[in-house]
Amino acid sequence: MTEAPPRVLTIAGSDSGGGAGIQADLRTFFACGVHGCVALTAVTVQNSLGVTGVAEIPAETVAAQILSVAEDIGLQAAKTGMLASAAIIEAITPALDRVGIGRGGRTPFVVDPVSASMHGDQLLADSALDALRGLLFPRATLVTPNLDEVRLITGIAVEDRADQRVAAKALHALGPEWVLVKGGHMWDDPECLDLLYDGSEFIELPGPRYDTRHTHGSGDTLASSISSALAKGATVPEAVRFGKDFIVRSVAAAYPLGAGDGPVSPLWRLDR
Numbered sequence: 001m002t003e004a005p006p007r008v009l010t011i012a013g014s015d016s017g018g019g020a021g022i023q024a025d026l027r028t029f030f031a032c033g034v035h036g037c038v039a040l041t042a043v044t045v046q047n048s049l050g051v052t053g054v055a056e057i058p059a060e061t062v063a064a065q066i067l068s069v070a071e072d073i074g075l076q077a078a079k080t081g082m083l084a085s086a087a088i089i090e091a092i093t094p095a096l097d098r099v100g101i102g103r104g105g106r107t108p109f110v111v112d113p114v115s116a117s118m119h120g121d122q123l124l125a126d127s128a129l130d131a132l133r134g135l136l137f138p139r140a141t142l143v144t145p146n147l148d149e150v151r152l153i154t155g156i157a158v159e160d161r162a163d164q165r166v167a168a169k170a171l172h173a174l175g176p177e178w179v180l181v182k183g184g185h186m187w188d189d190p191e192c193l194d195l196l197y198d199g200s201e202f203i204e205l206p207g208p209r210y211d212t213r214h215t216h217g218s219g220d221t222l223a224s225s226i227s228s229a230l231a232k233g234a235t236v237p238e239a240v241r242f243g244k245d246f247i248v249r250s251v252a253a254a255y256p257l258g259a260g261d262g263p264v265s266p267l268w269r270l271d272r
């Protein structure tokens, strides 16, 4: 018998097209050598063109999934993706505290504040922003917003690298230990510079910008690869460097699917 690998929990929604959400998270966990557990928050009706329906899971069922896997299977890291509503955020907070996920607990907690799909379809209610800021940010080991999420959460419209630093400071003031301001949407920047900040030091993570529309699931894949490295005992800067290398390779291996935007491929290591 071999020993169990580290276990990582994703608290996120399903993408019926298989490109983003829990489907991207589980592929990434598999590729990173960790066991993935899921607390499903919502089922989306989604394909390469966008989201046409959402069915939320009852908030108490989301919290119960967290308790069930944490108390039996044990977790070495957890991450969020689509959280859908304030009711879900309010229900999961006491469950996270009970099993020691997040600051003050033993288990690193990556909050990816997913607010919309790449097509602009809403995945988090506007009324959930206060709960996201007030309940989850102070518990986070790391938050990983894209630039649209930065604007929603802080009101700051990031257009260049100087704005990115201002935004990192404003996000850090909301309570997370570390902030990663992702630069994928800094369209005029030839590099996809992601900026990591812990309240004192800025760490720049440059990367190539591939000329492709097939980046569906890139944020989920990045946050899941970072969470996998944290579960294996990496520090936050080590885990984010690992994640950046992992997402660059996954974007390089992205493939077209359907009539719209195809997914990045966390399984770039496997032959197809």
Ligand SMILES: Nc1ncnc2c1ncn2[C@@H]1O[C@H](COP(=O)(O)OP(=O)(O)O)[C@@H](O)[C@H]1O
Pocket (backbone or CB within 6 Å): 145, 146, 147, 182, 183, 184, 185, 192, 193, 194, 207, 208, 209, 210, 211, 212, 215, 217, 218, 219, 220, 222, 244, 247, 248, 251
């Ligand atoms: N075209 C691209 N080429 C290479 N890396 C990319 C590309 N687009 C995004 N990335 C990287 O993918 C990750 C997620 O990026 P971003 O687009 O900012 O967030 P989200 O997917 O949440 O909208 C970041 O590390 C970003 O630098």
Ligand SMILES: Cc1ncc(COP(=O)(O)O)c(N)n1
Pocket (backbone or CB within 6 Å): 012, 013, 014, 015, 020, 021, 022, 044, 046, 081, 082, 114, 116, 117, 118, 119, 123, 215, 216, 217, 218, 219, 220
């Ligand atoms: C269920 C779910 N979770 C997350 C995303 C974000 O991914 P993207 O920004 O690539 O559309 C999504 N589209 N669907």
